[in-house]
Amino acid sequence: MKQSRQEPCCGVARFLTLLDGPWSTLIVRELLSGPMRFTELKTALNGISAHTLTNRLKQFEVNGIVTRTVFAETPPRVVYQLTPLGEALKDVLEAMRQWGDSVPNYTHCPSS
Template identity: 60%
Template structure:
């Protein structure tokens, strides 16, 4: 994958949603906020993600400048993924999302929202 499948939209929110599409995208970013990780470590941290989905999201993140991929000339080969400064700035976005969910969405086993 050398380019995005289509041009990014002009609307900033739509552009954000194209890049961070689906539930796995934000969870991958969450995991990379702790520092560089190998592909296998990401798969372990995200039970249920398929290798194909993880690979596609990481490639998209590389193309949009959110992640760098570093391949080390070792046997066996080692590849690490790390957030770029732009990717690291998503930390505040994820923190805002978590804050909103904690305050405005019901708990998993609750039918009533929590109060602020």
Template identity: 60%
Template structure:
């Protein structure tokens, strides 16, 4: 596999598109947590370390708008809302696996005091 540089990857390339979807820590972690299957809002918030409800809601809406996940409201009292990856969202698994492999091969540097 070759390297990717600005000559090969002009504006709008796949790298930029992926970064638009996995925009920041929370979006990436939401996709990771939904890989095994659907989850409710409170389940997601709990496994993610309790981001603010607004932050999580914003990320979920953005991912839904991009076609990465679906939001299903079940007509119950109280309403039950479930988030699940679409086929497009599940296709990010290989990206996350590459990130996992890189992170395991390249541990964070030790902080200098």
């Protein structure tokens, strides 16, 4: 039986679907250091639009990678934090960093 294109058939495809685009991985990288507010994430990710950040965080929340906590304050404070599933990406990102650092003569980085 042919598998649907909607459902990734292997772990690599599933990973690429959940962490769609470079901003997704960079958001996880920032959240690995601990909980952050939206504005802190936006500042840390130079060049990301508010729309893209909002969409990625919503996608992460739906897929259990991030939790969103709203504090009953005025004005409301919202904090994003990786779940254990999100924290499990630490070794993956470290392997990506090591590989990227080994590529000679590459000078363009979207966000450091």
